[in-house]
Amino acid sequence: MQTAIWHIRKMGKFILRFRPYTLEIKHVFTVAAFSRNTTPVVLIELEYDGVVGYGEASMPPYLGESQESVISFLNKIDLSTYSSPFQTEDILQYIDDIQEQHTAAKACIDIALHDLLGKLLGQPYHKVWGLNPALIPPTSFTIGMDTEEIVRQKVSEAQQFKILKVKLGLETDKMMIKTIRSMTDVPLCADVNQGWKNKEQALEMAQWLAEQNVVFLEQPMPKEQIDDMAWLTERSPIPTIADEGCQRYSDIIGLKDVYSGINIKLMKCTGMREAKKMAELAGALDLKVMLGCMTETSCAISAAAQLAPLVDWADLDGALLINNDIYKGMYVHEGRCVLTDLPGIGIIKK
Structure with missing residues (x-):
């Protein structure tokens, strides 16, 4: 069992929690350039007004991201200037502008924000x-x-x-x-x-x-x-x-x-x-x-x-x-x- 050590950041009305996690692949995964049997991910929780949205960043090695780079990126985020998660476009544009690339790190925030919004609306996102x-x-x-x-x-x-x-x-x-x-x-x-x-x-x-x-x-x-x-x-x-x-x-x-x-x-x-x-x-x-x-x-x-x-x-x-x-x-x-x-x-x- 992997130890769940959460990093916690409080940003105004938002609370961001995140931790590394390693996925264990059932069969060795082989493609043209490499083989592997694990994938590093970072799991996050984005909380607003007691409601929690879940997100994930997955980093197969060829993408150039790692658990360390995702955690470093997440530590750069400050959502304290936003009063509501429904400022979706502004929030996600801000996230994208923090640093070039880092697309998986940005995706975990996007996913958690959509999960949070759907829960606040009481509807699945589709x-x-x-x-x-x-x-x-x-x-x-x-x-x-x-x-x-x-x-x-x-x-x-x-x-x-x-x-x-x-x-x-x-x-x-x-x-x-x-x-x-x-x-x-x-x-x-x-x-x-x-x-x-x-x-x-x-x-x-x-x-x-x-x-x-x-x-x-x-x-x-x-x-x-x-x-x-x-x-x-x-x-x-x-x-x-x-x-x-x-x-x-x-x-x-x-x-x-x-x-x-x-x-x-x-x-x-x-x-x-x-x-x-x-x-x-x-x-x-x-x-x-x-x-x-x-x-x-x-x-x-x-x-x-x-x-x-x-x-x-x-x-x-x-x-x-x-x-x-x-x-x-x-x-x-x-x-x-x-x-x-x-x-x-x-x-x-x-």
Whole structure:
């Protein structure tokens, strides 16, 4: 059991509490660039008038943030000049302006603030936004790179899911797909994590994957190879989705002819406020929208799920990949995300 040592900051009418926590991943998580079996997070509570909102920052190593950097950022915050949490735009703009980057640190405040607001209103946030949870697409379940034996085990554990997400980007790519196809014919989405460097080979793989009922390619090539990505997108038989290549709202316009769509993650874009704006702008530009996640507790996953009715594809399995979730919220039934009617982001502590 991890010790719960809370940092506490009193700021006018607000009280901010936060502590580090380490997520334990059920299976070693392998992508094109690295493997890991834990994810560091910071859990926060934002209190106003006796009502508490929950938030979370998740920091896979490749994002460049850490528990230490998040805690340092949170110690810079001073909300004492704000008299009400309903000054949402002003508060979150202030948070964003404190320091560049630090998007996961900013996201945990955004999530906690939305949870707090929903509780003060007595409504789940998808209802505050006027969204219909029946429109949430089935969530994918991630199959990380592994041996044939472990891949089969992972697939057998994912029988309820109507779509699977497969990590690619190494010399084992075809083995991964063939192994999964030996067990199931459900649609697949392929996440290459920038693993393919040559555009001709990437196109050849895209054509082969299309024959295997792969419905889209997520970040097939390095984000810096913009011309190669545009070339691939123009010729690919399946859509290409920007993940590492799209972080925030300001990135979207420049991606219009480079990818077929974008992957929005709360930890990349500073939280729910900007994620919703990104989904709406992408839709206006006729870009497909995927809603993704890191390995996270049900706190951040349930927060993201509030805007899932707006997207084409959901990949909200992060809490299912860990052993030590301390919240209960959005859950998956027969491959679909089910939102609770609890106010805010819809979670309780276990």
